[in-house]
Each structure stands twice: as C-alpha cells, then as structure tokens.
Amino acid sequence: MNNVKKTLKIYLDNNATTPIHPEVIREMENALEFTYGNPSTLYSIGKEAKAKLEEARTRVASIIGAKSEEIVFTGGGTEANNLAIFGICKAYRNKGNHIITSKIEHDSVWNTCKSLERDGIDITYLPVDSYGMVDPEELKKAIRPDTIIISIMHSNNETGTIQPVNDMARIAKDGGIPFHTDAVQSIGKIKVNVEDLGVNLLSIASHKIYGPKGIGALYIRKGTRIQPILFGGHQEKGYRPGTENVPGIVGFGKAAEIADKNIETEGLAFLRDHLYNALKEKIERIRLNGHPTKRLPNTLNVSIEFVEGEGMVLALDDLGISVGTGSACATATLEPSYVLAAMGVPPQIAHCTLRFSLGRDTTDGDIDYIIEVMPEMVKKMRGFSPLYKEYLRRRKETV
Ligand SMILES: *Cc1c(COP(=O)(O)O)cnc(C)c1O
Numbered sequence: 001m002n003n004v005k006k007t008l009k010i011y012l013d014n015n016a017t018t019p020i021h022p023e024v025i026r027e028m029e030n031a032l033e034f035t036y037g038n039p040s041t042l043y044s045i046g047k048e049a050k051a052k053l054e055e056a057r058t059r060v061a062s063i064i065g066a067k068s069e070e071i072v073f074t075g076g077g078t079e080a081n082n083l084a085i086f087g088i089c090k091a092y093r094n095k096g097n098h099i100i101t102s103k104i105e106h107d108s109v110w111n112t113c114k115s116l117e118r119d120g121i122d123i124t125y126l127p128v129d130s131y132g133m134v135d136p137e138e139l140k141k142a143i144r145p146d147t148i149i150i151s152i153m154h155s156n157n158e159t160g161t162i163q164p165v166n167d168m169a170r171i172a173k174d175g176g177i178p179f180h181t182d183a184v185q186s187i188g189k190i191k192v193n194v195e196d197l198g199v200n201l202l203s204i205a206s207h208k209i210y211g212p213k214g215i216g217a218l219y220i221r222k223g224t225r226i227q228p229i230l231f232g233g234h235q236e237k238g239y240r241p242g243t244e245n246v247p248g249i250v251g252f253g254k255a256a257e258i259a260d261k262n263i264e265t266e267g268l269a270f271l272r273d274h275l276y277n278a279l280k281e282k283i284e285r286i287r288l289n290g291h292p293t294k295r296l297p298n299t300l301n302v303s304i305e306f307v308e309g310e311g312m313v314l315a316l317d318d319l320g321i322s323v324g325t326g327s328a329c330a331t332a333t334l335e336p337s338y339v340l341a342a343m344g345v346p347p348q349i350a351h352c353t354l355r356f357s358l359g360r361d362t363t364d365g366d367i368d369y370i371i372e373v374m375p376e377m378v379k380k381m382r383g384f385s386p387l388y389k390e391y392l393r394r395r396k397e398t399v
Contacts, residue, residue, distance in 0.1 A: 008319070008320030008321075008369075009322070010320055010321045010362075011322050011359070011361065012321065012323045012356045012357060012358060012362065012366070012370075013357055014208075014298060014357040014358060014359035015158075015208070015298075015299060015324065015357035016357070017208065017213065018207060018208060018210045018359055018360075020207075020210060020251070020255075021210040021211070021254070021255060021258055023254060023258060024210060024211055024255050024258070025251075027250050027251060027253075027254040028247045028248075028251040028254075030250075031250040031251070032247045035049045035246055035247070036246075037049040039053050039243075039244050040234075040243070049246050052246060052250050053073075053244055053246060053249055053250075056250050056252060056256075057071050057073070057253070058253075059253040059254070059256045059257040059260075060073075060204065060217050060252060060253055060256045061219075062256070063187060063188075063256045063257075063260040064187070064192050064193060064194050064202060064204070064219060065193035066194050066219050069222070070194075070219055070221060071218075072217060072218045072236045072239045072240050073216070073217050073240060073244065073245070073249050073252075074216045074217060074218055074240055075214055075215065076206075076207075076213070076215060077108060077203055077208070077216045078108035078216075079216060079240075080203035080205070080216045080217060080218040081108040081112060081151075081180075081182055081203050082108065082112050082229060083218050083226075083228075083229055083239070083240070084201040084203060085109065085112045085116070085149060085151055086112065086116075087226040087228065087229055087239075088148060088149040088180070088225075088226055089116060089121065089149065091225040091226050091227045092148035092149070092178075092225065093148075095146070096144075096145070096146030096147060096148040097120070097121055097146050097148070098122045098123075098124070098144050098146045098147045099113060099116065099121055099122070099123050099124070099147070099149050100123075100124045100126065100142050100143065100147055100149075100150045100151070101113050101123060101125055101150070101152065102126045102127075102134050102153070102163075103126065103339075104128050104134075104153070104343075105151070105152075105153055105182065106153060106157055106182055108182070109151055109153065109182055110338075122146075124142045126138050126142060126152070127342065128342050129343070130343050130344050131161055131290060131291040131292075131294075131343070132156055132161035132289070132290055132291065132339065132342070132343045133161055133163065133164070134152055134163055134164070136164055136171055139171055140171050143171070143172075143175050143177065147177050148178075149179075149180060150168065150172045150177055150179050151180040151182070152165065152168055152179075152180075153181060153182040154181045154182060154183035154186040154197075154202075155183070155189075155190075155295075155296050156185070156290070157184070157185045158290075158301055158337060158339045158340070158355060159290030159291070159299065159301045159340075159343075160185070160290050160291075160295040160296035160299025160301065160357075161291045161294060161295055162186070162291070162294045162295060162296065165181050165197050166196060166198055169181075169197055169198040169200075170198060178200040178224055179199045179200050180201035180202070180203070181199050181201070181203070182202075182203045183202050183203060184203055184204060184205045184216075185208060185296060186296065187204050187205075187208065187209055187256075187259065188209035188255075188259035188262075189263070189265070189296050189297060189298055190263065190265060190296065190297070191263060194219055194221065199219075199221070200220070200221045200224045201218060201219060201220055201221070201224065201226075202218070203217075203218055203219075204216055204217045204218075204219070206248070206251065206252035206255055209255045209256065209259045210255050210258065210259065210360065211251050211252045211254070211256070212247075212252065214245070214248060215245055215248035215252045217252070218239075220239070228240065262360070265297040266297070268297045268298045268358050269298075271358060271362060271364065271367050272356070272358055274367060275300060275367050275370060275371065276288060276300050278371040279371065279374060279375070282371075282374075282375035283304060283375050285304070285305040285306065285391075286305070287303050287305075287349070288300075288301070288302055289301040289302065289340060289345060289353065298357050298358040299355070299356075299357050300356040300357075300358075301353065301354070301355045301356075302353065303340075303349045303350065303352045303354075304353075305349060305352055305388075306352065306382050306385045306387050306391065307352050307382055307385065308351055308352060309325040309351060309352055309353045309354055310325055311381060312352075312354055313325055313354070315381065316377070319373050319377070321373075323354055323355060324354070324355040324356075324357065325354060337353065340353060356370075
C-alpha cells in the first residue's frame with residue numbers, strides 16, 4: 001500500500017486549485033529573473049515590465065472577450081469579488097441600500113455580503129432549486145428601487161451547476177442595476193464571453209486555470225461606476241494600487257492564453273460521466289449533486305450514504321487519490337456544505353459528499369483506477385457504520 005502511495009498521484013481536486021502549467025513556469029522564471037523593473041518607471045527596464053504587464057492584460061481580456069482596458073489585476077479571485085461588491089457599494093451608496101446575491105456563492109462573495117449586512121445594508125439571498133439553480137423570475141421579484149448591485153456566480157465550485165447568467169444580467173440591465181458574476185470556476189472550462197453574458201463585472205482567478213496563486217482579475221465594463229477599496233499609487237488606474245505583481249501577472253497571462261486555446265469539454269465530460277456511471281453501478285445509495293446537464297464538464301459531486309466525506313477523502317489519499325469534500329472551506333470547519341443545504345440535501349447526506357474535479361492531466365487510467373478501488377473502500381467503510389447495518393436490516397425486512 002505504501003508503495004502505491006509513493007508512486008501514484010491522482011489529482012482530482014482541480015476546482016480547489018490546479019497544478020501550474022510548465023509553460024507558465026518558464027515564463028514566470030523569465031519574468032522573475034529579468035523583468036524586475038517597476039512598471040511605473042520611465043527607463044527601458046521599467047518599460048519592459050510595463051510591456052509584459054500589458055501583454056498579459058490583453059491575453060486575460062481575450063479569454064472573456066473583453067477590451068484590455070477593462071481588466072484590473074487583483075490579488076486573486078477573492079479580492080476581485082471584494083472589489084466588485086464593496087467598490088459598487090461605495091459608488092452607489094447614496095442611491096440605495098440593497099444587494100441581491102444567492103445562497104450558493106463562494107465564501108468570498110458570501111462573507112463580503114455578510115460584512116455589508118453588519119454595516120446595515122439589506123441583502124437578499126436568492127434560493128436555488130434542487131439542482132442548485134437560481135430562478136431568474138425570483139431575481140426579478142427581488143429587485144427593489146434601492147437595489148444597487150446583483151452578484152450571482154457563473155458556476156458553482158462545489159456542484160458545477162451553471163447559472164442562467166445572461167437571463168439574469170438582462171433583468172439587471174432593464175432595472176439599471178450593475179450585475180457582477182464570479183466566473184472563477186467557469187474560465188478555462190467552458191466558453192465565457194462578457195458580451196454574450198451582458199455583465200458589468202466578472203471575477204477571474206489565475207490558479208484555477210493552471211496559473212500561479214495570489215493573482216486574479218476583475219473585468220469592469222467600460223462606463224461602470226466603481227470605487228477602489230485599497231488606496232495608494234495610481235497603478236491599475238487607481239482601482240488596485242500597489243506595485244504590480246509582474247511575475248504573477250505574466251504567469252496569469254500565459255495561463256489565460258493557453259486556456260483560451262484549449263477549452264475542451266467533451267473529453268472531460270465523457271471521463272467524468274464514465275466515472276459516475278461506473279460508481280453508480282457498483283455502489284448503492286449514491287446520488288449526484290448538481291444539474292445533470294447544465295454543469296461544468298469536469299465536476300462530479302456525489303453523496304455516498306452512510307460514509308463520511310472526510311473519511312473517504314483520507315482513505316482515498318492513502319490510495320494516492322486527491323479529491324475534495326463539499327468545499328475546501330467546509331472541510332476546515334466540518335460544517336455540512338451550505339450549498340448542498342440550500343439545494344435541500346439533508347445534513348446527514350451532505351456529510352457523505354465527495355467532489356471529483358477533473359483537469360487537463362486526468363487520464364483514462366486514473367478514472368479506471370478509482371473505479372477499481374473505490375467500491376471496495378466504500379464497502380469496508382460501510383462495514384463500520386451502524387446506520388448502514390440498520391439500513392440493511394430494514395431492507396431485508398421489507399423484501
Ligand atoms: C477559488 C474560488 C474563488 C477564490 O479565488 P482565490 O484566487 O482563491 O482567492 C472565488 N470564487 C470561486 C467560485 C472559486 O472557486
């Protein structure tokens with residue numbers, strides 16, 4: 001077993017983060033060593049750094065169909081979400097006091113809204129259906145004359161469910177309300193275009209697309225009124241002051257360029273569906289969380305009744321397989337996922353959840369190996385579950 005652990009590494013937690021692409025590493029190494037100038041300076045070493053920065057901006061803009069001047073680099077997806085929501089609130093505070101979001105947002109939107117709520121802003125958290133989908137009609141009903149921003153994620157990090165963002169952005173536009181979407185999980189996995197979507201603001205994170213961590217971007221549509229939340233120099237047109245993280249930005253730009261060329265959904269979805277179908281055949285009482293079709297091609301979120309998700313993660317780790325539970329944050333607290341709760345999944349089932357998120361390195365062999373080892377592992381773990389024994393006894397009685 002130890003041997004297996006040493007030699008085998010199957011990484012299926014790409015929604016938590018992705019391994020950095022080798023070509024990105026090369027560009028970053030180059031930037032770290034040679035592009036050390038401060039982009040705000042006038043001499044050629046500084047201008048070189050500035051040119052690299054702008055090249056990266058064009059690459060990031062291109063992946064979402066934006067103009068490069070609409071991209072502001074931030075310190076990651078979390079900061080992009082904070083800038084979008086706090087920044088709009090600051091610009092619109094005299095217009096109103098109401099924000100609309102959903103019950104399934106990432107912590108970086110959820111806790112931003114919670115913080116504003118403590119400051120006296122009204123927040124409407126839209127519900128979702130059992131697939132984790134927000135209903136645009138519910139959004140329409142929630143809009144008030146004093147609504148200043150709507151923030152609904154593009155796709156969910158836990159379940160992969162893709163929201164009808166263009167319908168909702170249209171509703172927002174009709175009401176003259178800025179619309180923000182956290183598209184961190186969608187970029188690089190499915191086509192995302194800001195013109196098709198009609199959003200005002202959109203968040204991206206580099207480390208979810210095989211780039212470095214700690215760098216991201218906020219798309220700000222031309223004409224959107226927004227205030228900075230950090231203060232300092234004039235970098236990023238004052239929206240995000242501080243000397244730019246040039247190597248990070250260069251790496252992000254390269255990752256965006258590669259991702260733009262390699263959006264490949266069918267192969268991943270095929271492998272993912274093969275995994276689910278095979279597990280379903282061999283493991284009873286397993287259920288899919290998320291929309292059956294309107295879902296990221298790489299994401300498979302399942303509940304396997306009578307086995308704790310955390311226990312499965314550790315047992316799979318012993319077999320050289322890395323997967324997620326509900327979400328990284330839920331893991332730290334051992335609270336059942338609020339996303340699954342919003343979808344109506346009972347807590348005892350939500351606790352039995354695993355998230356497989358496939359990536360560019362995932363092979364047929366990886367999936368076959370999981371299909372081979374997992375049913376046996378689940379069987380063993382269920383052997384320790386009094387609830388499972390009870391279930392078996394009851395089932396025998398009813399047969
Ligand atoms: C990972 C993630 C974020 C946070 O991005 P960081 O760069 O890690 O701060 C935000 N939203 C979603 C949906 C994510 O998956």
